[in-house]
Amino acid sequence: MExxxxxxxxxxxxxxxxxxxxxxxxxxxxxxGWVLSQMDIAGGLAAAHRAHGRVATVGIEAMTFIRPVSVGDVICCYGHIERVGTTSISVAIExxxxxGFQEREERxxxxxxxxxYVAIDEAGKKRAIG
Structure with a gap:
């Protein structure tokens, strides 16, 4: 895929x-906003996996929209853990x-x-990331 x-x-x-x-x-x-919500879901999945449990979104920074998405486009959200603190995790999302699904798909x-994201316990309180 190109x-x-x-x-x-x-x-x-x-x-x-x-x-x-x-x-x-x-x-x-x-x-x-729809794209942003997909990014938050993707980042939450990556953060929860790293935190081994629940997380909550606490901030979004450096958001850059480069080009529009059209009906029928398939979007793929990629997450990369950038930093892990005592209770928080920073995830870069692309x-x-x-x-199209022709012979030459373009990405x-x-x-x-x-x-x-911040790691939280069952009561919704911050917890340490193990």
Missing amino acids: TESGRQPRGEMQIRTIAMPADTNPNGDIFG VWKIR LLVTEGRFT
């Missing part, structure tokens, strides 16, 4: 889904879209950002 400029996605694929008509704005592009970077 990617733009030969760049490859960083991290492991956390989720893969298809953009549907219900998620569009009046221009027919997929809402940025979203790539696959356009394009859509957005990237950094999400911070």
Whole structure:
């Protein structure tokens, strides 16, 4: 599969889904908020795996939208753990879209950002990451 400029996605694929008509704005592009929610799900999965339990989103930084997502695009969210603290985890998330399923699929970077999660216990209180 070809990617733009030969760049490859960083991290492991956390989720893969298809953009549907219900998620569009009046221009027919997929809402940025929908993409953001997919990123949060992907980052939460990566953080929970590393924390061996529940996590909660506490921050989003360095969010950059590079190109729009259209109905029918398959998006792949990749997560890479950047930092693990006493109770928090920082995850870099990249979203790539696959356009078309022809002989030559093209994978394009859509957005990237950094999400911070905190490990929580069953009562919802911060806990140390083991």
